[in-house]
Amino acid sequence: MSRSAHPAGPRHADVLPEGHYTAPATDLNVLDEKVWSRTVTRDDAGALTVGGIEVARLAEEFGTPAYFLDESDFRARCRAWADAFGPDADVFYAGKAFLSRAVVRWLTEEGLNLDVCSGGELATALDAGMPADRIAFHGNNKTVAEIERAVEAGVGRIVLDSFQEIVRVSHIAQRLGTRQRVQIRVTVGVEAHTHEFIATAHEDQKFGIALADGQAAEAVRRALTLDGLELIGIHSHIGSQIFDMAGFEVSARRVVQLLAAVRDEHGVELPEIDLGGGLGIAYTSEDDPREPHEIAKALSDIVTRECEAAGLATPRISVEPGRAIVGPTAFTLYEVGTIKPLEGLRTYVSVDGGMSDNIRTALYDAEYSVALVSRSSDAEPMLVRVVGKHCESGDIVVKDAFLPADLAPGDLIAVPATGAYCRSMASNYNHALRPPVVAVRDGRAHVIVRRETEEDLLRLDVG
Ligand SMILES: *Cc1c(COP(=O)(O)O)cnc(C)c1O
Secondary structure, eight states: OTTOOOOOOGGGSSSOOGGGSOOOSSOTTSOOTTTSOTTOEEOTTSOEEETTEEHHHHHHHHOSSEEEEEHHHHHHHHHHHHHHHOTTEEEEEEGGGSOOHHHHHHHHHHTOEEEEOSHHHHHHHHHTTOOGGGEEEOOSSOOHHHHHHHHHHTOSEEEEOSHHHHHHHHHHHHHTTOOEEEEEEEEOSOEEEETEEEOSOTTOSSSSEESGGGHHHHHHHHHHHOTTEEEEEEEOOOEEEEOOTHHHHHHHHHHHHHHHHHHHHHSOOOOEEEOOOOBOOOSSTTOOOOOHHHHHHHHHHHHHHHHHHHTOOOOEEEEOOSHHHHGGGEEEEEEEEEEEEETTTEEEEEESOOTTTOOHHHHHOOOOOOEEOSSOOOSOEEEEEEEOSSSOTTOEEEEEEEEETTOOTTOEEEEESOSSSSGGGOOOGGGOOOOOEEEEETTEEEEEEOOOOHHHHHHHOOO
16 A cells, blocks of 8 residues: 555665665564465475465466465355354445355355445346345446346345436336335545545545535435435445554444434434445555454444434444455465566566556555465575566566575465455456466365456457
């Protein structure tokens, strides 16, 4: 994150002579369990295994680059969130982080709900059997066709994002002879990323209807008069990769104040509030995310307290973690290609993927760690930048990290915590073939999203 408040260490400097970097205190062979999925470990020979399978075998069978998703970890995280929030709250997995039919089935089985924000995500959810009433439909510019599809399917809620949409969804629902359950997404004047939040003027964005100037109160007024809508609550999503609960606190307080104002004006107590997603994960050892039960307690304490103060019954809370569920469950496996040492600077390590399978580093300076995983090594740590094979010098996967100095072409390296916003944001830049997602569980691995082929690319090219 560009505004990350990590301690300003040398790894955040742009270019420094190698001697100025402090080599890592820990042994490079030790896998930090914070950033690796639960079933990842090293075997006696020093090779990484996931779900009991050695990476060299996975590379041989599925090729590189590839994402390996630890299914039992994914399911465990779903259960941890569901248990933490309990039967009086709802957990919606944010499908945009990573969605496939298998993921939808796992979510369905583990009792989670699902957020979608496009016709494509909705189609995937329905195709894989997620009950429509467990689906929430988001987006600042849903098309008429998307809204029709969602209403027809009977989605549990549509999150209204604009004044036009309030009218549009009501008309569509009436035309289809139904009443659509909806929430109104408000912007509470809080934006939070990582360790900080800003509580001013963040209405300046495309999402939602501002609480400021009475806009949100006006939206509620209109929604309550329309026959096609059943207004069930207010929605607020304040940012991403958040560790600090203070932003949620301000957001919850402001949403509850709106509920109180709605009660005072209309005599209606809206029964639900959704506090969005954005909970942070550990991308590097420096990150310390909270556990779901701590987050659940913090949020429910805040809402209960604010509602008591306002004399309201506590509404049903929902949350929408995407990254916090899928992010830590996968790593990307790459094969090392060319290696270019720059004396006194760093060593560039090129891999067989890059910004086409992980755009986050180039897009917003995301931080990742990396490890040599096909073997262990006792060589000295060397400062590296892991880069891709694309025609951009900004094609960086891991900006600053240490790998053993005996790294060689053909070694396998892995970048952990790539489950969220990597495959879902993958591109075909340079006509790269998007990598497969392979689910691993109990000694078995199977492809859930297959690798693209040149035929796939050429099929769309109909000139
Ligand atoms: C992106 C998004 C989420 C999920 O965010 P994460 O950072 O992946 O938890 C949840 N709700 C809404 C409305 C979003 O836009």
